Amino acid sequence: MEAKPPRRTRERILELSLKLFNEIGEPNVTTTTIAEEMEISPGNLYYHFRNKDDIINSIFxxxxxxxxxxxxxxxxxxxxxxxxxxxxxxxxxxxxxxxxxxxxxxxxxxxxxxxxxxxxxxxxxxxxxxxxxxxxxxxxxxxxxxxxxxxxxxxxxxxxxxxxxxxxxxxxxxxxxxxxxxxxxxxxxxxxxxxxxxxxxxxxxxxxxxxxxxxxxxxxxxxxxxxxxxxxxxxxxxxxxxxxxxxxxxx
Structure with a gap:
């Protein structure tokens, strides 16, 4: 079976952010939380999204x-x-x-x-x-x-x-x-x-x-x-x- 291509970092950030927002509440999640869970640097996250509201707007x-x-x-x-x-x-x-x-x-x-x-x-x-x-x-x-x-x-x-x-x-x-x-x-x-x-x-x-x-x-x-x-x-x-x-x- 042909392997699926790896998901892009942006898509993974959105998927993980949705999971965290749902599980522990959006007010309790920061961009630092997301970056740590993603095991990426904050700078890498900010390359894809300006801030948390940018992530929320993309999910919305x-x-x-x-x-x-x-x-x-x-x-x-x-x-x-x-x-x-x-x-x-x-x-x-x-x-x-x-x-x-x-x-x-x-x-x-x-x-x-x-x-x-x-x-x-x-x-x-x-x-x-x-x-x-x-x-x-x-x-x-x-x-x-x-x-x-x-x-x-x-x-x-x-x-x-x-x-x-x-x-x-x-x-x-x-x-x-x-x-x-x-x-x-x-x-x-x-x-x-x-x-x-x-x-x-x-x-x-x-x-x-x-x-x-x-x-x-x-x-x-x-x-x-x-x-x-x-x-x-x-x-x-x-x-x-x-x-x-x-x-x-x-x-």
Whole structure:
């Protein structure tokens, strides 16, 4: 088998920085910390990045490109409650990969102008996506709500999806020493979001919600929801380390 080319130093710095930011918190990581973990000189690190904010902005740029692709349903899928559940579980795994951005968000926004401007747009995109989903349910006679109610539901979905990790931290700060526990509990956000819509659901969607709550719907791996390229990667990872928390419901 042909050996893969070695990753460039810049890519390794970004990968390691993301890992450190996620594991011990961005405020607790310095460029010196990153250089020491990389086993390179600070001068070598500064050759690739001017400072820590430059590293954060580069990671955020990756995050921004990826989330832009995810804030839409794949072609050929209808807006149904079980599809929304699967999608939310899929997004949980993405949130986990960039969790420092959500957990340390307010601190980052207070001192990083790029994130202050761009993250506002991402939240607006989340709210718009939620509104479009609700409007599709309305068009299918699966939901009854006024435009004002739809806007409130959509905004609440955007808020919960963005700040659920912060809520978890406030309620159980000591559990952040147990990352797999936090990761498993992060999946609870799917139920919180779906429940916001429940009082307005009708017909099949209401029944799907009831079945979801009661556990009647069969389950699937969240990887089944991924595009083919990501699906292959995820299945490779799952074969090495099963993650029961990443299961979602199948229609």
């Amino acid at each position: 740029s990756q995050f921004e490109q990826e989330i832009g692709k995810r804030l839409r349903f794949p072609e050929g899928r209808r807006a149904t409650i079980d599809e929304m559940w699967a999608y939310l579980q899929y997004m949980v795994e993405f949130t986990w990969r960039y969790r420092f951005l959500y957990r340390d968000l307010n601190d980052l926004l207070a001192r990083n102008r790029t994130l202050e401007t761009q993250f506002k747009q991402i939240i607006s995109h989340k709210v718009r996506f939620a509104r479009q989903f609700c409007e599709q349910l309305m068009a299918d006679n699966e939901m009854e709500a006024t435009p004002a109610e739809i806007q409130v539901i959509s905004t609440n979905i955007g808020v919960i999806a963005t700040y659920w990790l912060s809520y978890q931290f406030v309620m159980n700060p000591r559990k952040y020493n147990e990352p797999e526990t936090i990761r498993a509990e992060l999946h609870q956000v799917s139920m919180q979001i779906i429940s916001l819509m429940a009082p307005y659901l009708r017909g099949c969607s209401r029944q799907l919600f009831d079945d979801l709550v009661s556990g009647k719907l069969p389950r699937r791996e969240y990887a089944d929801y991924l595009p083919p390229r990501e699906n292959n990667t995820s299945k490779t990872q799952n074969s090495a380390s099963p993650r029961p928390a990443s299961k979602v419901l199948r229609s």
